[in-house]
Amino acid sequence: MSRPSGIAVRQRTQPNNGFSLMKETLLELLNHALATLKSEGLLPADHAVDIRIDATRDKSHGDYATNLALVLAKPAGKPPREIAEALVKALPDSAAVEKVEIKGPGFINFFAATSAAAEIIKRVLSEGETFGRSHHGQGEKVQIEFVSANPTGPLHVGHGRGAVVGDCIARLLDATGYQVTKEFYYNDAGAQIVNLERSVSARIKGLEPSDPAWPEDGYRGEYIKEIARDYMQGVTVRADDREVTAKADPDDSKAVSDFAVAYLRREQDLDLKAFDVKFDVYFLESSLYSEGKVEKTVERLVANGHTYEADGALWLRTTDFGDDKDRVMRKRDGFYTYFLPDVAYHLDKWQRGFTTVIDEQGADHHSTVTRVRAGLQALDAGIPKGWPEYVLHQMAMVVRDGKEVKLSKRAGSYVTLRDLIDEVGRDATRYFLVARKVDSQLTFDIDLALAQSNDNPVYYLQYAHARLCSVLKRAAENEVPFDEQIGLAHLDQLTEEREKDLLNRLAAYPEQLARAASAREPHQIAQYLQELASDFHSFYNAVKVMTDDEFQRNARLALCLAVRQVLFNGLNLLGLGAPEEM
RNA sequence: GCGCCUAUAGCUCAACCGGAUAGAGCAACGGCCUUCUAAGCCGUAGGUUGCAGGUUCGAGUCCUGCUGGGCGCGCCA
Numbered sequence: 233m234s235r236p237s238g239i240a241v242r243q244r245t246q247p248n249n250g251f252s253l254m255k256e257t258l259l260e261l262l263n264h265a266l267a268t269l270k271s272e273g274l275l276p277a278d279h280a281v282d283i284r285i286d287a288t289r290d291k292s293h294g295d296y297a298t299n300l301a302l303v304l305a306k307p308a309g310k311p312p313r314e315i316a317e318a319l320v321k322a323l324p325d326s327a328a329v330e331k332v333e334i335k336g337p338g339f340i341n342f343f344a345a346t347s348a349a350a351e352i353i354k355r356v357l358s359e360g361e362t363f364g365r366s367h368h369g370q371g372e373k374v375q376i377e378f379v380s381a382n383p384t385g386p387l388h389v390g391h392g393r394g395a396v397v398g399d400c401i402a403r404l405l406d407a408t409g410y411q412v413t414k415e416f417y418y419n420d421a422g423a424q425i426v427n428l429e430r431s432v433s434a435r436i437k438g439l440e441p442s443d444p445a446w447p448e449d450g451y452r453g454e455y456i457k458e459i460a461r462d463y464m465q466g467v468t469v470r471a472d473d474r475e476v477t478a479k480a481d482p483d484d485s486k487a488v489s490d491f492a493v494a495y496l497r498r499e500q501d502l503d504l505k506a507f508d509v510k511f512d513v514y515f516l517e518s519s520l521y522s523e524g525k526v527e528k529t530v531e532r533l534v535a536n537g538h539t540y541e542a543d544g545a546l547w548l549r550t551t552d553f554g555d556d557k558d559r560v561m562r563k564r565d566g567f568y569t570y571f572l573p574d575v576a577y578h579l580d581k582w583q584r585g586f587t588t589v590i591d592e593q594g595a596d597h598h599s600t601v602t603r604v605r606a607g608l609q610a611l612d613a614g615i616p617k618g619w620p621e622y623v624l625h626q627m628a629m630v631v632r633d634g635k636e637v638k639l640s641k642r643a644g645s646y647v648t649l650r651d652l653i654d655e656v657g658r659d660a661t662r663y664f665l666v667a668r669k670v671d672s673q674l675t676f677d678i679d680l681a682l683a684q685s686n687d688n689p690v691y692y693l694q695y696a697h698a699r700l701c702s703v704l705k706r707a708a709e710n711e712v713p714f715d716e717q718i719g720l721a722h723l724d725q726l727t728e729e730r731e732k733d734l735l736n737r738l739a740a741y742p743e744q745l746a747r748a749a750s751a752r753e754p755h756q757i758a759q760y761l762q763e764l765a766s767d768f769h770s771f772y773n774a775v776k777v778m779t780d781d782e783f784q785r786n787a788r789l790a791l792c793l794a795v796r797q798v799l800f801n802g803l804n805l806l807g808l809g810a811p812e813e814m
Numbered sequence: 815g816c817g818c819c820u821a822u823a824g825c826u827c828a829a830c831c832g833g834a835u836a837g838a839g840c841a842a843c844g845g846c847c848u849u850c851u852a853a854g855c856c857g858u859a860g861g862u863u864g865c866a867g868g869u870u871c872g873a874g875u876c877c878u879g880c881u882g883g884g885c886g887c888g889c890c891a
Binding site for chain 2: 282284286287288289290292293297299302305306311312335336337338339382419422423424543544545547556557559560561562563564565567569570571574594595596597598599600601602624626627667668669671672673675677680687688689691692694695696698699702703706707740743744747748751755756758759762763766769770772773774776777778813814
């Protein structure tokens with residue numbers, strides 16, 4: 233599978249409008265030096281090397297550094313420091329570079345001229361909302377499936393984590409040039425739906441979960457009672473993908489079932505809407521049956537000779553494809569296991585032309601990964617081995633009053649996603665759920681989120697944006713308003729250390745976005761935004777923007793405008809609001 | 815027993831295909847509003863990156879083993 237490397241510095245992958253970024257400049261200089269070394273015979277002429285230029289962590293190492301000399305030490309057969317010296321000697325002069333140093337084992341450190349670093353402002357302002365976006369994906373069709381909750385209850389915090397992670401990955405891929413389809417898959421006709429119907433019917437009869445006649449494993453939550461009431465009142469419910477009017481006939485189990493599914497789908501839609509998550513496609517498991525896709529998949533697997541009958545069931549020999557045991561496809565009772573429609577569904581995705589498919593799921597379903605991939609291999613349909621991709625998020629736990637709130641649909645004790653959004657707000661909920669790596673478990677402490685509500689990490693970002701808007705607004709009201717042209721013509725006024733920090737941070741954004749997208753890790757953006765906001769707050773406290781010096785003031789306002797833009801773009805990637813005042 | 819994830823400051827978490835002296839927030843302590851939003855800033859303190867080996871110029875990051883935690887191992891989804 234080809235993925236954009238994103239990280240490697242490449243020439244001309246970004247539209248640059250003639251503005252040269254520091255890294256691009258350094259890359260050119262190093263390429264020159266490299267060619268010189270080769271022509272002098274210090275390096276094998278045919279030696280290819282991927283030049284890496286990193287932003288430094290430590291300012292005493294300059295703004296950018298390369299380990300090029302260390303990488304070249306082996307092929308050149310010379311100590312790294314010697315190569316570093318030769319490289320530095322061969323570097324063409326550039327006004328963009330203030331100083332070059334060799335440090336440590338052979339790192340070459342570059343100190344950028346602030347005026348050259350300030351060029352990023354021009355690019356940010358000319359590209360506006362598209363700054364940071366790229367065409368790495370070249371329009372490739374990507375599908376991301378996430379949430380995919382069955383309509384048997386409201387969404388909980390685990391679904392919320394999946395929802396925001398999937399949604400943000402979709403935003404990242406869209407921003408890096410992919411054509412993204414967001415899809416929600418659900419079962420509207422299986423055993424769980426029968427259970428749902430029985431539960432609602434029991435409520436219609438006035439039964440309580442404590443009654444002996446209550447269906448075994450029935451859903452006990454209060455929401456079932458509400459469905460029963462609305463069904464008997466003939467209510468019409470409208471979900472994103474269906475609309476159903478209740479028949480109010482307690483004996484029509486099909487009608488009860490249809491209504492309950494539509495009702496819960498609508499509830500989930502409302503949850504997702506409150507969370508600002510939208511889908512392009514709702515895919516029904518039942519359609520795989522009604523359109524014969526399940527049957528066709530079975531036939532194909534049988535024809536390929538990967539199946540056998542045993543104990544009255546039909547098995548797929550998934551062990552041929554790396555699974556630890558074979559899996560039942562068709563049960564003794566003639567029904568298929570969930571696994572088969574899963575395979576049929578993914579074959580359908582492949583046939584729809586999605587060369588990259590990402591399944592975002594809870595890690596408790598991780599055993600399906602090997603199984604589904606094995607099933608797809610057994611189809612012999614030309615599907616690559618590691619397809620589809622999976623992003624698995626670890627469990628999210630809700631804590632209130634220092635105690636875990638169990639998320640049991642059957643027991644009915646519940647903290648729903650909507651509860652969280654109502655209590656701590658959409659932006660804070662999204663931020664908490666997306667700001668950390670998906671591989672780590674997550675504790676969502678409601679009390680903490682509430683207690684911090686005045687002092688929340690997401691507000692830190694939004695406050696930075698609001699502050700910037702305020703400064704820019706003040707400038708607009710001023711008798712000598714902000715003149716962008718004057719500002720851009722005097723970027724050499726930006727000489728403060730805090731200003732340079734900000735400029736370097738702005739310049740890192742496009743790469744940061746590309747890296748987060750190719751790693752499918754939206755938390756990287758949250759991290760970046762914290763750093764950007766921090767740089768801005770430091771700058772704001774250390775440097776007065778609205779000075780009397782016309783050139784300096786306008787240059788600083790241009791910087792502010794650029795920072796505001798990047799903050800806005802980044803907040804947007806995470807689906808967070810960018811308030812103009814707080 | 816097997817598989818996947820995980821272990822970093824008191825707590826919650828970062829750390830860019832392996833890079834230089836491991837960074838933030840919260841909590842603690844000390845400062846900063848007669849000037850652009852103090853939901854902010856500056857400073858102090860806080861670490862044997864679970865343990866033991868290995869790979870190499872260099873390891874929180876890669877490999878092996880061990881320990882602790884989570885999840886999974888249905889003819890449930």
